[in-house]
Amino acid sequence: MVEERHRPQSAVQQQQQQTLSTMFTAVLVGIVLGGLIYFLVQRNKNQVLKVEDGWWGAGAPPDGEEDDTIRPFKVNTSDEELEDLHRRIDQTRPVAALEDSQFHYGFNSQYLEKVISYWRNDFNWKSQVDKLNQFPHFKTTIEGIDIHYLHVKPKKVPQGKTAIPLIMVHGWPGSFYEFYRLIPLLTEPSNPDDLVFEVVCPSIPGYGFSEAPHKKGFNTVSAANIFVKLMKRLGFQQFYAQGGDWGSLITTNMAQLEPQTVKGLHVNFAPIAKPSIQMILSMMFGRYFPNLFGFNDMDVKGVFPCKEKMLVNVLKESGYMHIQATKPDTVGRGLNDSPVGLATYILEKFSTWTKGEFRNLEDGGLTRKFSLDDLLTNVMIYWVSECIIPSMRFYKENLGKGLNPPHTKIPVVVPTGIACFPDELVYTPELWAKKKFHNIVSFSHMARGGHFAAMEEPQLMAEDIQKFTKIVEKK
Numbered sequence: 174m175v176e177e178r179h180r181p182q183s184a185v186q187q188q189q190q191q192t193l194s195t196m197f198t199a200v201l202v203g204i205v206l207g208g209l210i211y212f213l214v215q216r217n218k219n220q221v222l223k224v225e226d227g228w229w230g231a232g233a234p235p236d237g238e239e240d241d242t243i244r245p246f247k248v249n250t251s252d253e254e255l256e257d258l259h260r261r262i263d264q265t266r267p268v269a270a271l272e273d274s275q276f277h278y279g280f281n282s283q284y285l286e287k288v289i290s291y292w293r294n295d296f297n298w299k300s301q302v303d304k305l306n307q308f309p310h311f312k313t314t315i316e317g318i319d320i321h322y323l324h325v326k327p328k329k330v331p332q333g334k335t336a337i338p339l340i341m342v343h344g345w346p347g348s349f350y351e352f353y354r355l356i357p358l359l360t361e362p363s364n365p366d367d368l369v370f371e372v373v374c375p376s377i378p379g380y381g382f383s384e385a386p387h388k389k390g391f392n393t394v395s396a397a398n399i400f401v402k403l404m405k406r407l408g409f410q411q412f413y414a415q416g417g418d419w420g421s422l423i424t425t426n427m428a429q430l431e432p433q434t435v436k437g438l439h440v441n442f443a444p445i446a447k448p449s450i451q452m453i454l455s456m457m458f459g460r461y462f463p464n465l466f467g468f469n470d471m472d473v474k475g476v477f478p479c480k481e482k483m484l485v486n487v488l489k490e491s492g493y494m495h496i497q498a499t500k501p502d503t504v505g506r507g508l509n510d511s512p513v514g515l516a517t518y519i520l521e522k523f524s525t526w527t528k529g530e531f532r533n534l535e536d537g538g539l540t541r542k543f544s545l546d547d548l549l550t551n552v553m554i555y556w557v558s559e560c561i562i563p564s565m566r567f568y569k570e571n572l573g574k575g576l577n578p579p580h581t582k583i584p585v586v587v588p589t590g591i592a593c594f595p596d597e598l599v600y601t602p603e604l605w606a607k608k609k610f611h612n613i614v615s616f617s618h619m620a621r622g623g624h625f626a627a628m629e630e631p632q633l634m635a636e637d638i639q640k641f642t643k644i645v646e647k648k
């Protein structure tokens with residue numbers, strides 16, 4: 174037998190082998206990296222929200238191009254409209270409130286008499302209409318329905334600066350009027366270091382002076398698609414978006430549909446629709462082991478605000494949502510006929526959603542943060558436009574098909590600012606928000622304010638929008 178002798182390798186051979194293995198490693202790394210990049214790109218591609226253009230007008234879409242003209246619009250009123258309103262208010266049938274019931278059974282009937290009396294005798298709708306018309310309103314037709322919006326340009330833009338386009342979207346039971354004190358703070362900031370904004374405030378289709386969709390299925394993604402088209406029709410290639418309540422979801426959807434177009438997203442409401450196991454565990458045990466779940470003091474206070482079990486509170490406060498997500502047209506009909514019923518239904522939310530503890534007050538704390546003039550102006554927008562039923566239907570269209578529509582699975586990649594107001598209905602710790610918003614550039618714990626923050630604390634809101642936009646503009 175000839176034994177093969179192991180001969181020492183020559184230096185040349187060794188070098189050859191090394192080169193080979195280096196090449197092999199390089200190719201392997203290349204394949205893995207390439208695959209990873211391909212995977213990430215593909216994944217990101219799949220993670221842009223898609224939507225088909227809709228047609229929400231009555232009947233079949235007409236042949237040919239849609240009329241894309243922009244028409245100036247003014248809110249108007251008439252003596253007949255006011256006489257009709259007053260006659261209906263006068264015919265209300267007062268109900269005795271339960272003794273010592275405050276706002277725990279809903280809007281307190283005794284306090285309601287004061288609101289009604291003010292509405293009937295002191296509230297001046299004509300002068301509120303003038304106030305509404307202080308900003309320029311327009312209408313334009315998109316996907317078959319008339320879209321109403323305010324378009325407020327700064328009176329003057331300082332030299333060397335350009336106005337920053339910003340769309341702000343309201344929710345339920347609010348309206349574009351929620352932004353009236355905030356708008357001038359953004360278009361005419363008093364601080365010379367501040368950015369100057371050009372603001373667009375649309376009414377969600379089915380709300381206020383935007384036409385209601387005539388077809389089923391109009392949800393936040395449909396609204397987002399329409400508002401992106403609106404901004405492009407106004408000539409904005411890129412813009413910022415801000416929202417609360419439904420407006421936060423609509424603007425979030427805009428960022429998911431067009432991450433290249435939406436330069437930055439600022440929301441003051443960021444509920445996570447799709448909770449992870451970690452979130453559920455932290456809801457159950459986070460109060461006792463905050464560190465284990467990465468909660469800071471703010472998070473503990475925010476997620477566990479009161480002694481009451483969170484679930485109990487959610488059940489107590491979400492009845493309206495169940496009705497609106499199932500049979501909006503039934504109860505809505507009564508509200509559309511009765512101004513008193515409508516005001517009761519809407520203003521209860523302005524009490525409880527501004528501060529939960531207001532339920533313990535005889536007057537629901539309504540005028541602690543708002544004037545009756547402002548509250549009733551918002552109610553009047555629902556009354557004169559007869560929009561309560563379509564506004565309620567929006568819940569059915571969004572929640573009727575389960576809590577996890579496709580957009581909840583798609584992350585938001587545009588720079589995002591989140592303003593956490595302490596009395597907001599749900600508090601979202603940054604830890605949770607990061608799961609959906611992958612590029613949070615500012616997360617602010619605000620000093621005061623609840624669900625209707627733009628209306629309640631316009632100054633604080635303006636400051637946070639400035640802070641957020643400055644960060645994004647510097648990048």
Ligand SMILES: *[C@@H]1O[C@H](CO)[C@@H](O)[C@H](O)[C@H]1NC(C)=O
Nearest residue numbers: 248249250251252253254557
């Ligand atoms: C407001 O103006 C429109 C268009 O001219 C008209 O159709 C409508 O009836 C007016 N509304 C009231 C309340 O007068």
